[in-house]
Amino acid sequence: MPELPEVETIKEALKMSIEGATIRSVLVRNRHLRKLIPEDFEQNVQQTRITRIYRISKYVVLDLDNGHNIIIHFGMSGKIRFIKQSSLPFEKHDHVIIDTSKGILAYNDPRRFGLVTETLSEKIKDLPLFSKIGLDPFDRKLSKNYLKNKFRNKSCVIKIALLDQSIICGIGNIYASEALYEAQISPLRSCSSLSLQELEKLINSIKIILKKAIAAGGSTLHDYKRPDGSTGYFQLQHAVYGKEGKCCPHCICKKTNQHGIRKIIQDGRSTFYCPCLQK
DNA sequence: AGTGAGGCCTGAAAGC
DNA sequence: TGCTTTCAGGCCTCAC
Numbered sequence: 001m002p003e004l005p006e007v008e009t010i011k012e013a014l015k016m017s018i019e020g021a022t023i024r025s026v027l028v029r030n031r032h033l034r035k036l037i038p039e040d041f042e043q044n045v046q047q048t049r050i051t052r053i054y055r056i057s058k059y060v061v062l063d064l065d066n067g068h069n070i071i072i073h074f075g076m077s078g079k080i081r082f083i084k085q086s087s088l089p090f091e092k093h094d095h096v097i098i099d100t101s102k103g104i105l106a107y108n109d110p111r112r113f114g115l116v117t118e119t120l121s122e123k124i125k126d127l128p129l130f131s132k133i134g135l136d137p138f139d140r141k142l143s144k145n146y147l148k149n150k151f152r153n154k155s156c157v158i159k160i161a162l163l164d165q166s167i168i169c170g171i172g173n174i175y176a177s178e179a180l181y182e183a184q185i186s187p188l189r190s191c192s193s194l195s196l197q198e199l200e201k202l203i204n205s206i207k208i209i210l211k212k213a214i215a216a217g218g219s220t221l222h223d224y225k226r227p228d229g230s231t232g233y234f235q236l237q238h239a240v241y242g243k244e245g246k247c248c249p250h251c252i253c254k255k256t257n258q259h260g261i262r263k264i265i266q267d268g269r270s271t272f273y274c275p276c277l278q279k
Numbered sequence: 280a281g282t283g284a285g286g287c288c289t290g291a292a293a294g295c
Numbered sequence: 296t297g298c299t300t301t302c303a304g305g306c307c308t309c310a311c
Contacts, residue, residue, distance in 0.1 A: 002305095003305095034305085034306075035307095073305085073306090074305095075304085075305060075306080076288085076289095076303075076304050076305060077288085077289075077290090077303095077304095093289085109288095110289050110290070111287085111288045111289050111290085111303095111304090112287080112288055112289080113287075113288065113289095113304080113305060115306095129306095153280095153281090154281085155281080155282080156282080163305090165305090165306080172304080172305070173303090173304060173305085267284095268283090268285090268304090269303095269304070270302095270303085270304090
């Protein structure tokens with residue numbers, strides 16, 4: 001499911017394939033995504049040129065030369081197919097088809113947790129979507145003191161705090177587990193209990209994990225662009241996620257009833273961690 | 280204000 | 296074998 005690294009990968013792929021292209025026409029096949037696609041969406045984005053493509057949190061934004069932009073979010077199951085042909089066969093759950101001078105873009109999302117919308121570029125920061133977005137993990141302003149301050153009055157555990165997009169944006173359920181493992185911090189710790197030293201380690205771990213994932217995603221860019229529409233999401237070698245009962249890569253503990261990677265449910269979401277290594 | 284539960288949604292996998 | 300149930304999770308809304 002697309003978290004920051006996948007969205008970054010998709011953004012880079014789109015930059016290479018359709019930045020500078022002209023949008024000739026748009027076909028909306030199903031407006032009912034997480035948020036209804038506006039009635040004037042097609043009208044506002046057709047016959048424009050894509051001037052810039054960038055990422056905000058887990059959203060991809062396409063700036064257009066008429067002052068509007070297209071905003072895409074992938075939810076749980078959203079994907080984009082890009083085909084350098086003049087036509088493509090529709091697939092089930094292809095909700096938006098964008099025909100450009102450089103090829104065709106299809107937004108496909110079986111679960112429809114994603115979103116495609118548009119707004120005026122100058123008003124993008126006013127959208128409710130972006131009004132409560134925290135710092136990007138790679139933002140230089142993300143520091144141990146920033147986190148210490150944000151966590152000061154929070155009562156939740158650190159795993160849940162990492163999923164709070166108003167503090168750090170872009171981390172999803174998988175990378176929350178992986179980053180905590182990398183930092184050797186237990187997901188059960190209260191976020192306010194973390195020392196400055198631990199927060200610094202956590203920030204570094206988040207960056208390490210995300211960079212690794214982005215690098216792995218980058219390696220599949222070629223696949224991603226294949227005309228057959230095969231997806232290019234990287235396959236990260238997770239250390240703990242989905243590895244319940246197994247030994248973690250760096251742990252000396254033996255797989256017994258007490259040890260090995262444990263799966264717990266926090267706030268209705270699964271968390272994986274090594275109780276031996278993460279304190 | 281902050282927090283937690285519930286809902287949205289489909290398809291894969293598990294259960295019967 | 297084939298049907299039914301459960302589970303996956305990002306993000307929003309609502310209730311407390």
